[in-house]
Amino acid sequence: MSVDVNLSFNGNTREAVEFYAEVFGIEKTHFMTFGETPSHPDYPLPEEAKNLVMLSRLNIEGSNVMFSDVYPGSPFIAGNNISLSLVNADMDGIKAAFDKLKVGGTVVMELQETFWSKLYGGLIDKFGITWQFSYDDGSKNM
Numbered sequence: 431m432s433v434d435v436n437l438s439f440n441g442n443t444r445e446a447v448e449f450y451a452e453v454f455g456i457e458k459t460h461f462m463t464f465g466e467t468p469s470h471p472d473y474p475l476p477e478e479a480k481n482l483v484m485l486s487r488l489n490i491e492g493s494n495v496m497f498s499d500v501y502p503g504s505p506f507i508a509g510n511n512i513s514l515s516l517v518n519a520d521m522d523g524i525k526a527a528f529d530k531l532k533v534g535g536t537v538v539m540e541l542q543e544t545f546w547s548k549l550y551g552g553l554i555d556k557f558g559i560t561w562q563f564s565y566d567d568g569s570k571n572m
Contacts, residue, residue, distance in 0.1 A: 513560035
C-alpha cells in the first residue's frame with residue numbers, strides 16, 4: 431500500500447513533468463491524454479481537452495508523484511492543486527479507508543470500476559483534504 435501525491439496543472443502538465451524529470455534525472459515518462467481515453471456517449475469530450483494530460487507519473491527518490499491537467503471548466507487554484515491517493519491491491523482495505531474518511535466529508539466520486547482501475551473513487555475529507563482511492567495490483571503499466 432502507498433499514499434501517492436497528485437499534482438494538478440492548468441494545461442502545462444507536460445512542461446512540469448519534463449522539468450521535474452530533468453531535475454531528478456528521470457528517464458522518459460508516459461503521458462496519457464484525455465483524448466486517449468474510451469469515449470462515453472453521455473459525456474462527449476470537448477475538443478480543448480483532447481491533448482490535455484490525464485495522467486503521467488514519475489518516481490522521484492522512491493515516491494510516486496502523479497501529474498494531470500485539470501479538465502476544462504474545472505476550478506484550478508494554485509496551492510490547492512495537490513491531492514493524496516491511497517493505492518492498494520486490497521479492495522477491502524480501500525473500501526474501509528474510503529468509508530472512514532468520507533464521514534463528515536464530501537464524496538466526489540463513489541468507489542466504482544473505471545477503465546483504468548477495478549476500483550476507483552474520490553472524496554474530500556472533513557479537514558478539506560482531497561483523497562483519491564485506486565486499486566492497483568501492479569498489472570497496469572502506468
